Amino acid sequence: xxxxxxxxxxxxxxxxxxxxxRGATLSVQPGEIVAIIxxxxxxKSTLVKAVAxxxxxxxxxxxxxxxxxxxxxxxxxxxRGLAFVPQTENVxxxxxxxxxxxxxxxxxxxxxxxxxxxxxxxYATFPDLARQRTLLAGRLSGGQRQMLAVAxxxxxxxxxxxxxEPSAGLSPKLVGQVLDKLREVRxxxxxxxxxxxxxxxxxxxxxxxxxxxxxxxxxxxxSAELQRDARIAELYLGRHAGAPAEAH
Amino acid sequence: MLQIxxxxxxxxxxxxxxxxxxxxxxxILRFANFGHxxxxxxxxxxAFTALAMFAAVMPLQGAAPIAPFxxxxxxxxxxALSAVFTARLVLALDWLLFKRLxxxxxxxxxxxxxxxxxxxxxxxxxFYGGIPRYYSQELQIAISLLPRSVWGGMRITxxxxxxxxxxxxxxIALHLFLQRSTLGRAMRATSLNPQLARVxxxxxxxxxxxxxxxxxxxxxxxxxxxxxxxxLRPTLGLDLLLxxxxxxxxxxxxxxxxxxLGGLIVGLAESAAVSVVGAEYRxxxxxxxxxxxxxxRPTGIFGEKA
Numbered sequence: 001x002x003x004x005x006x007x008x009x010x011x012x013x014x015x016x017x018x019x020x021x022r023g024a025t026l027s028v029q030p031g032e033i034v035a036i037i038x039x040x041x042x043x044k045s046t047l048v049k050a051v052a053x054x055x056x057x058x059x060x061x062x063x064x065x066x067x068x069x070x071x072x073x074x075x076x077x078x079x080r081g082l083a084f085v086p087q088t089e090n091v092x093x094x095x096x097x098x099x100x101x102x103x104x105x106x107x108x109x110x111x112x113x114x115x116x117x118x119x120x121x122x123y124a125t126f127p128d129l130a131r132q133r134t135l136l137a138g139r140l141s142g143g144q145r146q147m148l149a150v151a152x153x154x155x156x157x158x159x160x161x162x163x164x165e166p167s168a169g170l171s172p173k174l175v176g177q178v179l180d181k182l183r184e185v186r187x188x189x190x191x192x193x194x195x196x197x198x199x200x201x202x203x204x205x206x207x208x209x210x211x212x213x214x215x216x217x218x219x220x221x222x223s224a225e226l227q228r229d230a231r232i233a234e235l236y237l238g239r240h241a242g243a244p245a246e247a248h
Numbered sequence: 249m250l251q252i253x254x255x256x257x258x259x260x261x262x263x264x265x266x267x268x269x270x271x272x273x274x275x276i277l278r279f280a281n282f283g284h285x286x287x288x289x290x291x292x293x294x295a296f297t298a299l300a301m302f303a304a305v306m307p308l309q310g311a312a313p314i315a316p317f318x319x320x321x322x323x324x325x326x327x328a329l330s331a332v333f334t335a336r337l338v339l340a341l342d343w344l345l346f347k348r349l350x351x352x353x354x355x356x357x358x359x360x361x362x363x364x365x366x367x368x369x370x371x372x373x374x375f376y377g378g379i380p381r382y383y384s385q386e387l388q389i390a391i392s393l394l395p396r397s398v399w400g401g402m403r404i405t406x407x408x409x410x411x412x413x414x415x416x417x418x419x420i421a422l423h424l425f426l427q428r429s430t431l432g433r434a435m436r437a438t439s440l441n442p443q444l445a446r447v448x449x450x451x452x453x454x455x456x457x458x459x460x461x462x463x464x465x466x467x468x469x470x471x472x473x474x475x476x477x478x479x480l481r482p483t484l485g486l487d488l489l490l491x492x493x494x495x496x497x498x499x500x501x502x503x504x505x506x507x508x509l510g511g512l513i514v515g516l517a518e519s520a521a522v523s524v525v526g527a528e529y530r531x532x533x534x535x536x537x538x539x540x541x542x543x544x545r546p547t548g549i550f551g552e553k554a
Contacts, residue, residue, distance in 0.1 A: 054446065074446040075448075075449050077447070092445075106433075
């Protein structure tokens with residue numbers, strides 16, 4: 001089966017000659033949630049930003065459904081079916097909720113009716129946003145902003161949704177809500193790739209997890225398998241080997 | 249007293265329109281374009297050229313002033329043509345200069361804009377000479393809005409009323425464009441967060457072109473207003489540059505309404521200075537207000553903290 005998204009020997013960084021991502025290889029199968037975890041400075045965010053076209057790629061390839069998108073400009077990727085939710089400042093704070101969503105729809109669809117049809121299921125999925133649609137996005141709480149950012153990305157009906165640390169700055173309860181929403185999105189047929197600093201959250205939501213160290217994947221395995229892995233437990237969960245995994 | 253208000257609003261209209269364009273290009277292109285004042289001057293002179301061409305090819309009765317104004321429809325047509333050509337001029341300048349330097353950072357662009365301003369100003373001097381020019385030789389009689397017994401009275405010429413009216417219409421039209429249209433919302437989104445705008449599917453080049461075009465067109469209209477209410481001279485852009493920046497900073501960088509309010513405050517300060525302490529202090533008065541407001545609110549009136 002063709003992978004929904006694959007990264008092959010990718011090298012990327014902000015400065016020429018100083019790659020942060022150093023030959024990363026990863027593939028995400030359709031309908032899967034894959035989480036990228038790793039220590040600070042491992043290049044997790046840089047990797048997804050490079051895939052999203054925001055960081056220059058110096059070597060390697062990115063394939064979306066088998067199609068090479070390595071150097072496609074960032075603003076065209078959403079039309080190809082790849083949506084990205086950045087970690088911070090992921091909504092337009094100077095626009096209202098409805099303006100954020102309508103803008104996303106208007107960039108894709110020419111007709112007013114088509115836009116409304118596209119918006120309706122998104123509002124149905126995120127009823128809190130529907131209720132407060134005239135509110136400025138800048139006034140939303142962290143969790144609401146994250147929901148709006150995901151909703152904005154879903155307007156494009158992406159094949160693959162990438163998120164950079166969706167749990168950052170959220171309370172445990174809100175993290176749970178965001179993760180539930182991601183499962184819902186996956187169940188709706190969207191492939192999800194997320195970067196997570198919160199390893200427990202990553203293991204709880206992902207089907208597979210990739211551990212990135214110094215710009216390269218070190219381990220790629222099923223979440224359940226990694227939860228039992230003593231090395232991961234020690235390195236990222238702060239647990240001693242043999243201690244039971246905490247239920248999420 | 250009331251006359252200061254009237255004169256201030258007229259000066260402020262010119263400054264506001266210029267400042268909106270400057271603020272818009274600043275918020276999207278992320279650099280202070282010191283060549284923006286010259287766009288006002290070029291807009292004014294392009295309209296002057298178009299007017300001269302109309303006069304050469306049109307019968308005299310067609311060019312007669314529309315009472316009570318000092319101008320006829322040719323000036324309106326010339327202003328529209330000037331707006332189109334000023335927009336094309338600024339797009340050409342971007343292609344020739346700014347686009348090539350965009351990756352070098354804001355400082356390089358600012359220095360380049362100084363160079364562009366010098367070149368544009370001297371080209372005007374080369375083509376049109378240094379003699380002041382006028383769109384019309386018609387004498388304007390001011391209309392009395394209030395008698396002298398009421399706070400010194402209020403008088404305004406029909407041309408000044410036209411400037412105030414068209415400024416209001418232009419600002420409202422721009423506001424509706426930025427609030428309601430997809431391109432306007434995309435411009436607001438890009439000014440706030442260019443990176444998010446890109447991943448949201450907004451073409452940065454399209455937004456950038458729109459910012460240049462709108463900025464150029466508003467500059468042309470402001471330049472024509474300056475020529476209509478005062479006179480045309482090649483240093484028009486240089487003379488207006490500091491008030492434009494004062495208005496943008498005063499109102500809050502990136503805010504359209506801030507630029508409008510900033511422009512009006514600068515206009516009122518200049519007008520008050522002319523009446524109270526003399527014309528030579530008009531720029532100083534505008535800056536005194538700017539400093540006073542920035543001491544109280546460093547981000548400007550409508551500016552937000554970074």
